[in-house]
Amino acid sequence: MSTESNNSAADRLPPRERREALAFLLPVALFLGGLVLVPVLGTLLDSLHRDVTFLPRSFIGLENYRALSADPAFWASVRFTLVFVLVSVPLQVVLGLLIALVLNEGFAGRALLRACVLIPWAVPAAVSGRVFELIYNYSYGAANWLIQLVHPGAGPVNWLGTELGALAAVVVADTYKTTPFAALLLLAGLSAIPEDLYGQARIDRATFLQRFFRITLPLLKPVLVVTLIFRTIDALRVFDVIFVLTGGGPGGATSALSIYGFRYYAAGDFGYASAVSVILFFISLTLVVGYASLGGFGREAR
Amino acid sequence: MKKLLFTLLLAALFLAGCDRQERAGLVFSVGGAPAELAAWQDLVDEFRQVSGIEVELLRQPAETGQQRQGLILALKAELPTPDVFLMDVGWIGLFAASGWLEPLGDFDRSPFFEEVVERVDVHEGELIALPVYMDGGLLYYRRDLLALAGRDAPPETWKELLEDAVSLLPAMRAENPNFYGFVWQGAQYEGLITSFLEFAGSEGGFVLRDGRILLDVPANRAALRLMRDLIRNRVSPPSVYTEMREEEVRLFFQRGDALFARNWPYAWRLHQQPDSPIARRIGIAAPPGPTAEERVSTLGGWHIGVSRFSQRKEEAMEFVRFVTSREAQRRMVLALGWNPGRRDLYDDPRVLEEMPNLAELKEVFEKARARPAIPYYPQVSEIAQRHLNAALAGRVTPEMALQQAEEEIAALMARYGM
Amino acid sequence: MSEERVQRILLYCGVTGAVLFCLAPFGYMVLTGLSLRPDFLRPEIPLTLTALNFGTVLTDPSLHFLAYLRNSLVVSAVSATVAVLVASLAAYALTRLEAPGKLLILFFILGVSLFPQVSLVSWLYKFMATLGWINTLQALVLPYVAWTLPLAVWILYSYFTQIPRDLDRAALVDGCTRLQVLFRVVLPVAAPGVFSTFLLAFIFAFNEFLFALMLTADYTARTVPVGIALFEGRHGELPWGEIMAAATVATLPVVLLTLVYQRRIVQGLTRGAVKG
Numbered sequence: 001m002s003t004e005s006n007n008s009a010a011d012r013l014p015p016r017e018r019r020e021a022l023a024f025l026l027p028v029a030l031f032l033g034g035l036v037l038v039p040v041l042g043t044l045l046d047s048l049h050r051d052v053t054f055l056p057r058s059f060i061g062l063e064n065y066r067a068l069s070a071d072p073a074f075w076a077s078v079r080f081t082l083v084f085v086l087v088s089v090p091l092q093v094v095l096g097l098l099i100a101l102v103l104n105e106g107f108a109g110r111a112l113l114r115a116c117v118l119i120p121w122a123v124p125a126a127v128s129g130r131v132f133e134l135i136y137n138y139s140y141g142a143a144n145w146l147i148q149l150v151h152p153g154a155g156p157v158n159w160l161g162t163e164l165g166a167l168a169a170v171v172v173a174d175t176y177k178t179t180p181f182a183a184l185l186l187l188a189g190l191s192a193i194p195e196d197l198y199g200q201a202r203i204d205r206a207t208f209l210q211r212f213f214r215i216t217l218p219l220l221k222p223v224l225v226v227t228l229i230f231r232t233i234d235a236l237r238v239f240d241v242i243f244v245l246t247g248g249g250p251g252g253a254t255s256a257l258s259i260y261g262f263r264y265y266a267a268g269d270f271g272y273a274s275a276v277s278v279i280l281f282f283i284s285l286t287l288v289v290g291y292a293s294l295g296g297f298g299r300e301a302r
Numbered sequence: 303m304k305k306l307l308f309t310l311l312l313a314a315l316f317l318a319g320c321d322r323q324e325r326a327g328l329v330f331s332v333g334g335a336p337a338e339l340a341a342w343q344d345l346v347d348e349f350r351q352v353s354g355i356e357v358e359l360l361r362q363p364a365e366t367g368q369q370r371q372g373l374i375l376a377l378k379a380e381l382p383t384p385d386v387f388l389m390d391v392g393w394i395g396l397f398a399a400s401g402w403l404e405p406l407g408d409f410d411r412s413p414f415f416e417e418v419v420e421r422v423d424v425h426e427g428e429l430i431a432l433p434v435y436m437d438g439g440l441l442y443y444r445r446d447l448l449a450l451a452g453r454d455a456p457p458e459t460w461k462e463l464l465e466d467a468v469s470l471l472p473a474m475r476a477e478n479p480n481f482y483g484f485v486w487q488g489a490q491y492e493g494l495i496t497s498f499l500e501f502a503g504s505e506g507g508f509v510l511r512d513g514r515i516l517l518d519v520p521a522n523r524a525a526l527r528l529m530r531d532l533i534r535n536r537v538s539p540p541s542v543y544t545e546m547r548e549e550e551v552r553l554f555f556q557r558g559d560a561l562f563a564r565n566w567p568y569a570w571r572l573h574q575q576p577d578s579p580i581a582r583r584i585g586i587a588a589p590p591g592p593t594a595e596e597r598v599s600t601l602g603g604w605h606i607g608v609s610r611f612s613q614r615k616e617e618a619m620e621f622v623r624f625v626t627s628r629e630a631q632r633r634m635v636l637a638l639g640w641n642p643g644r645r646d647l648y649d650d651p652r653v654l655e656e657m658p659n660l661a662e663l664k665e666v667f668e669k670a671r672a673r674p675a676i677p678y679y680p681q682v683s684e685i686a687q688r689h690l691n692a693a694l695a696g697r698v699t700p701e702m703a704l705q706q707a708e709e710e711i712a713a714l715m716a717r718y719g720m
Numbered sequence: 721m722s723e724e725r726v727q728r729i730l731l732y733c734g735v736t737g738a739v740l741f742c743l744a745p746f747g748y749m750v751l752t753g754l755s756l757r758p759d760f761l762r763p764e765i766p767l768t769l770t771a772l773n774f775g776t777v778l779t780d781p782s783l784h785f786l787a788y789l790r791n792s793l794v795v796s797a798v799s800a801t802v803a804v805l806v807a808s809l810a811a812y813a814l815t816r817l818e819a820p821g822k823l824l825i826l827f828f829i830l831g832v833s834l835f836p837q838v839s840l841v842s843w844l845y846k847f848m849a850t851l852g853w854i855n856t857l858q859a860l861v862l863p864y865v866a867w868t869l870p871l872a873v874w875i876l877y878s879y880f881t882q883i884p885r886d887l888d889r890a891a892l893v894d895g896c897t898r899l900q901v902l903f904r905v906v907l908p909v910a911a912p913g914v915f916s917t918f919l920l921a922f923i924f925a926f927n928e929f930l931f932a933l934m935l936t937a938d939y940t941a942r943t944v945p946v947g948i949a950l951f952e953g954r955h956g957e958l959p960w961g962e963i964m965a966a967a968t969v970a971t972l973p974v975v976l977l978t979l980v981y982q983r984r985i986v987q988g989l990t991r992g993a994v995k996g
Contacts, residue, residue, distance in 0.1 A: 017817055018817075020813075020817060020898055021813045021817035022813075024809045024810060024812055024813035024817065024898070025809070025810050025813050025814075025825065027806040027809055027810070028806055028807070028809070028810040028829065028869060028873065031806060031862075031865055031866045031869055032829065032832050032866055032869060032870075034866075035840075035844065035847075035862055035863050035865075035866035036832050036835060036840060036866050036867075037832075038843065039839070039840040039841075039842075039843030039844055039847075040835055040839055040840060040843075042842075042843035042846070043839045043840070043842060043843060046842065046843075098734060099734075099738055102731055102734050102735055102738070105731060107731065107735075109735065111982070112739075113735055113738060113739060114982055114986065115978070115979050115982050116738070116739045116742045116743055117738060117742055118978045118979075118982055118985065118986075119742055119743070119746060119975055119978060119979075120742050120745075120746075121978075122923055122927075122971075122974040122975060122977070122978040123746075123927075123971045123974060123975065124926065124927040124929065124944065124945040124948075124970070124971070124974075125927060125929065125945070126929050126945035126946065126948055126949040127944075127945060127948050127967045127970060127971055128745065129949070130948055130949065130951075130963055130964075130967060131745045131746075131748065131749045131964070131967065132745065134748070134749075134752060134758070134960055134963075134964070135745065135748065139759065139762075140758065140759030140760075140761055140762050140765075141761070142748050142761060145761040145762075176741070176742075176745065180742075181989070184986055184989050184990060185989065185990065187986070187990065188986075188989075188990030188991075207723065208723060208727060233833070233834060236836065237836035237837060237838065239837070239838065239929065239930050240929040240930070240945065240949075243929070243933075243949065244949050257836075257838075258836060258837070258838045258930070261838050262838055262841075262930070265838075265841065265842055265934070270842050273838075273842065274839075274842060276838075277836065277838050277839035277842075278839065280836045280838065280839065281834075281835055281836055281839050284834055284835075284836060285834065288834060
């Protein structure tokens with residue numbers, strides 16, 4: 001980001017302009033304040049209440065949080081959510097980096113590849129989730145067909161039937177949808193690296209891997225961190241893919257926090273669901289602050 | 303600038319135009335159980351001719367959980383529509399306790415299954431719903447194959463069912479490697495509870511004692527072990543606990559890939575369609591039990607109620623009266639092979655002519671087992687579903703699953719001050 | 721030299737792999753939509769092609785599929801338009817008016833996208849219920865605008881900073897108001913960026929699921945992702961063929977948009993995210 005003018009300009013701004021600036025910012029403030037901040041604060045407030053459709057609403061302090069901390073299903077959801085982030089985000093970033101590296105090369109069919117990569121990103125996750133649901137179908141899905149094609153005689157696999165299988169299935173479906181996004185961010189970072197740096201390396205007879213680790217990776221670090229942040233935030237609140245694909249099963253094995261909270265909303269228990277949402281938010285916040293300090297942000301990247 | 307204004311104007315128009323369209327008449331929300339919609343449409347058309355009241359059918363997802371969620375959203379927001387809706391027996395308690403159901407006033411309850419009405423449809427002395435049709439879990443079996451094994455009667459206990467399946471499976475699998483003994487609802491959803499209650503029999507299920515809901519009782523342990531072993535020993539396909547809901551069970555059985563299936567009465571008509579490979583080769587019976595005396599069928603079924611937020615309550619009441627009338631019920635029975643909510647149709651000669659098995663079903667329904675009519679039943683069910691399904695997946699032992707579910711339910715009740 | 725060659729081979733393997741992975745599920749979807757039976761992959765079942773599923777999805781009124789599609793298109797188009805307008809006002813103020821605490825505002829706006837949707841949904845629901853807007857299109861448009869604003873502001877901000885300020889100074893000297901400068905000078909010059917932003921906001925809105933699931937109850941406002949997730953066949957069975965036909969039709973608009981405007985989308989995405 002370029003701060004292209006001197007900061008003292010603000011001080012010299014005539015009051016009329018100042019008012020104008022505020023007027024221009026007002027709509028954004030209204031939208032974000034009214035439709036994001038107020039709801040978040042409201043949810044915080046709700047989480048301190050017993051708010052169930054069939055009981056009178058009452059303030060109960062931290063009771064919902066205490067109940068959550070004693071709820072094994074909640075902890076299982078926390079664990080699953082974190083495992084999901086830890087597995088899917090690195091996978092997506094690495095795959096995305098590979099795709100970005102390929103896209104950054106000049107070769108025939110580059111535009112075609114870019115278009116193909118964009119398609120999974122543009123398709124709603126609920127839709128691709130249903131396609132994967134069919135792919136994993138036990139009796140006639142494509143995954144079992146493929147298994148039997150490669151290895152005739154192998155029995156069909158119940159893909160969504162084990163904890164590990166369901167996790168893998170969800171990760172694959174989510175990776176399908178989100179890798180393109182990571183790839184594009186990284187591609188932008190790659191294309192910003194000056195070509196002559198590589199020219200010099202070539203003269204020095206550096207191998208491809210040397211060039212990658214000595215030039216590309218260090219220069220890509222800020223973008224890499226941004227990508228990680230974006231992907232982590234998104235993976236933490238994963239909902240659509242799981243809702244469609246496993247509904248949280250088998251036996252609650254893939255019940256991400258969003259799903260877990262949503263189930264209580266859907267059953268009419270708004271207080272408890274709000275407490276889950278608040279905790280999810282604080283997990284996001286912690287991770288992002290962690291990343292940001294890791295990436296040395298705050299000192300205005302680039 | 304002009305362009306912008308134009309766009310803004312367009313946007314405003316869009317928003318104004320999309321404002322809630324005034325609905326022409328009553329809005330009636332129904333689930334998408336098979337072939338239901340066309341029959342409802344006919345009924346609604348007739349109602350218009352009789353009463354002059356328009357009714358719009360609002361189609362809902364067939365899965366009960368998703369349907370409940372949609373209705374809860376509308377009712378908690380106090381929307382005026384839908385005016386009338388069908389409710390699964392499982393959620394009437396929640397809807398009633400939340401104050402969302404308009405009392406139906408004076409209704410002659412005698413033609414209905416009175417025990418069911420008393421237990422499910424009365425809240426604080428007021429009638430708030432009426433059964434439109436009854437459901438009870440049934441065992442579907444392949445008559446032709448059982449005869450092959452020299453059996454002329456369907457099994458009455460789970461042990462017999464297992465024996466029948468084990469004796470027939472090798473021969474059947476030699477022809478059809480995809481053949482299984484028994485398919486039932488085992489996915490993580492409400493249907494799992496309904497089949498579990500039947501596996502557990504009259505001694506198990508949600509045992510209410512001293513204000514607690516007990517699950518970790520011997521009958522339940524045996525039931526859950528049996529359910530898990532059916533999958534483990536490949537008598538039931540592994541997809542039972544991942545994919546099997548009503549329709550998946552029906553399709554599996556209808557393909558000819560199973561000897562027994564647990565399903566609701568609706569499947570009968572569909573199985574008997576001319577293009578079905580198993581048409582005329584099947585029979586139905588009450589579900590087996592741990593012993594022949596402990597057999598139970600889980601009470602299902604859909605009840606009709608009127609929203610407290612409806613602005614057309616009078617018309618809605620008239621519609622309820624029409625739908626639960628003997629004539630309308632008979633038409634639905636004949637059109638859909640339904641089991642009417644009115645008891646007096648089970649002796650109706652014309653109905654019996656079409657559906658000779660109705661007499662037998664009447665007995666099943668009279669003894670059918672209701673799920674607890676508590677307002678937080680949906681949450682209790684969610685907890686139980688999760689743990690039962692985990693046991694089926696082999697993630698925990700049946701004992702652990704039941705224990706944990708019981709503890710979580712106790713914590714939930716404590717949280718609600720129950 | 722050999723390294724070059726290995727690299728080429730690896731490159732093309734990677735490309736083929738990526739293209740296959742991206743397109744295969746898509747192809748399976750289309751094929752299932754066109755197939756008479758969804759279990760055509762089983763060896764004993766022949767693949768019979770038919771347009772039946774597409775016909776049903778497009779014509780059966782009880783499936784309401786066209787209503788879902790219309791809702792999705794209207795909601796996405798309106799919310800993307802509003803988001804672009806609101807964001808361009810903000811981006812203009814932030815680049816031209818030296819609003820006090822500019823950086824803070826920018827990071828605050830970005831920080832907003834941190835919140836999980838599930839933590840907003842119950843109060844959005846309460847708002848809309850109070851307004852009597854549950855199950856209306858505006859109940860979706862408003863949150864979608866808020867939801868896409870952070871990205872839109874960031875993209876437009878980066879475009880606007882690159883427009884020479886002499887341009888708008890000249891217009892101001894000519895007696896234009898700030899608003900006129902924005903709409904007559906800045907926006908036209910930044911048109912490609914504005915368009916990219918619109919496309920991205922459109923696609924984000926088109927794909928959103930949780931808000932649509934919680935704030936709509938039936939086809940009067942339900943959008944395509946929810947419609948497909950809860951899709952029921954005409955007779956209540958599990959109609960894979962119809963689901964996949966519907967999915968194919970539903971994704972057509974966004975797929976076409978991405979194919980035609982892929983450069984714009986890529987530019988927009990990379991600006992918004994990386995310039996931070």
